[in-house]
Amino acid sequence: MTTVAQTANKPAVDHPTAAAGANGSRFIRACLRLPVDRTPVWFLRQAGRYMPEYMAVRKHHSLLEICRTPDIAAEVTITAAERLGVDAAIIFADLLLPFTPMGLDFEFVANEGPCVHSPIRTAAQARALRTDRTDELLYVSRAIEKVAAHFAPKGNGLNPVKGTGFSPSVGPPTSEGAQDQLGIIGFCGAPFTLASYMIEGGSSRNYIETKKMMYASAPVTELGGPSFAPYAKGGLSGDRPTAFATHPESSAWPILMDKLITVLTDYAAQQVEAGADVIQVFDSWVGALSPTDYRAYALTPTTELIGRIRNLGVPVIYFGVDTASLLPAMRETGADVLGLDWRTPLDQAWRTLNHSVAVQGNLDPITLFAPEKVLEARVAEILAAAAGRPGHIFNLGHGIVPTTPVDAVLQVVRQIRNSASAT
Numbered sequence: 001m002t003t004v005a006q007t008a009n010k011p012a013v014d015h016p017t018a019a020a021g022a023n024g025s026r027f028i029r030a031c032l033r034l035p036v037d038r039t040p041v042w043f044l045r046q047a048g049r050y051m052p053e054y055m056a057v058r059k060h061h062s063l064l065e066i067c068r069t070p071d072i073a074a075e076v077t078i079t080a081a082e083r084l085g086v087d088a089a090i091i092f093a094d095l096l097l098p099f100t101p102m103g104l105d106f107e108f109v110a111n112e113g114p115c116v117h118s119p120i121r122t123a124a125q126a127r128a129l130r131t132d133r134t135d136e137l138l139y140v141s142r143a144i145e146k147v148a149a150h151f152a153p154k155g156n157g158l159n160p161v162k163g164t165g166f167s168p169s170v171g172p173p174t175s176e177g178a179q180d181q182l183g184i185i186g187f188c189g190a191p192f193t194l195a196s197y198m199i200e201g202g203s204s205r206n207y208i209e210t211k212k213m214m215y216a217s218a219p220v221t222e223l224g225g226p227s228f229a230p231y232a233k234g235g236l237s238g239d240r241p242t243a244f245a246t247h248p249e250s251s252a253w254p255i256l257m258d259k260l261i262t263v264l265t266d267y268a269a270q271q272v273e274a275g276a277d278v279i280q281v282f283d284s285w286v287g288a289l290s291p292t293d294y295r296a297y298a299l300t301p302t303t304e305l306i307g308r309i310r311n312l313g314v315p316v317i318y319f320g321v322d323t324a325s326l327l328p329a330m331r332e333t334g335a336d337v338l339g340l341d342w343r344t345p346l347d348q349a350w351r352t353l354n355h356s357v358a359v360q361g362n363l364d365p366i367t368l369f370a371p372e373k374v375l376e377a378r379v380a381e382i383l384a385a386a387a388g389r390p391g392h393i394f395n396l397g398h399g400i401v402p403t404t405p406v407d408a409v410l411q412v413v414r415q416i417r418n419s420a421s422a423t
């Protein structure tokens with residue numbers, strides 16, 4: 001059995017870039033399962049409609065305008081992080097932005113969410129998606145540069161300075177307060193969740209079209225799923241091998257996966273180059289899959305994407321909702337941190353992962369509407385479940401919803417900041 005001490009002595013420090021920034025940031029240290037002075041905290045959707053400061057900006061700009069204007073996206077990102085006093089800033093962007101350079105038009109319809117005008121249903125449509133225009137997303141990186149410049153450590157000789165390679169060693173904190181460096185989180189969607197928006201044309205309840213495309217992709221092998229061998233050879237160039245071509249659209253899913261991996265890797269690389277310390281991969285709707293289907297159709301492409309992002313030298317947080325039964329398979333992607341939803345107690349979920357990975361979570365976002373005492377008890381329960389073990393980042397189990405009282409979010413931050421040191 002692995003003890004807490006053994007786990008703590010074996011942090012995932014195979015990230016040269018991350019290791020350089022770890023000393024000064026309790027958030028990055030926790031991603032790497034290094035000891036921290038206290039549990040780091042940030043919130044999914046911390047810049048959003050619950051926050052008056054965001055709504056003031058939204059009054060004058062559409063969601064996409066904010067995303068595509070680096071000055072405004074940076075301002076929204078910074079304002080949310082500073083207003084809440086959290087340990088990480090997630091860049092203001094949206095999961096669907098890569099659709100535009102891929103040639104897929106979409107819009108956000110008020111009160112309905114995203115709407116893709118011509119959903120992908122055939123292999124020909126998947127094949128027509130572009131992978132060569134990812135530079136059109138550089139506005140996100142420009143925003144990250146501005147956020148990184150804003151939060152850059154003052155050169156006091158204690159904190160590492162981004163991109164200089166200074167202070168590459170990972171060790172104990174160098175002075176009091178030296179872990180206060182905010183982490184900057186870049187993000188992208190996971191192949192399954194992005195494909196689901198492309199195929200369904202928007203949010204979905206049953207993912208019927210997505211699953212139809214998945215199931216048509218190839219006959220089930222003895223291992224329970226289709227072969228995704230083309231990834232190993234560096235991508236698909238044409239149709240599926242004829243042995244698999246039993247369905248007219250059998251190549252649609254693997255082509256879609258392949259194109260998404262290409263675009264998302266380039267997009268993540270731009271974000272890391274611009275100063276993102278960590279990349280979060282959102283697989284928000286993967287809980288719609290059974291463990292068998294996850295392994296058959298989503299695990300291989302997700303593992304490929306996460307491996308490529310980790311090769312950029314940053315830790316990866318892999319997040320999904322309703323994933324209790326998927327966690328052991330999600331662990332196999334090689335992600336450094338798994339985001340947990342609130343349906344499984346944190347200690348139980350972490351145990352099923354043998355504590356071999358950091359975890360992020362997992363307060364029910366609707367707890368933020370509860371009376372102070374109830375909220376306080378739920379936060380305390382999560383801290384107790386984490387038991388000071390290195391590698392816990394406090395967060396919600398999913399995003400802050402509109403109408404959430406800002407005071408409740410601030411109460412949680414205060415409680416975490418006052419919590420006993422995690423060592």
Ligand code: CP3
Binds near residue numbers: 044092093094096
């Ligand atoms: O601080 C932050 O986290 C905000 C940055 C952010 C947005 N979208 C801005 C946004 C992030 C990290 C996202 C990711 C995102 N986008 C996800 C994954 C996160 C999750 O919740 O699981 C998903 C599934 C999307 C797709 C998306 N964007 C949907 C389904 C919707 C409509 C639903 C809703 O909440 O209204 C959006 C719109 C959206 N993206 C909003 C924001 C702040 C709200 C709409 C607005 O401001 O007009």
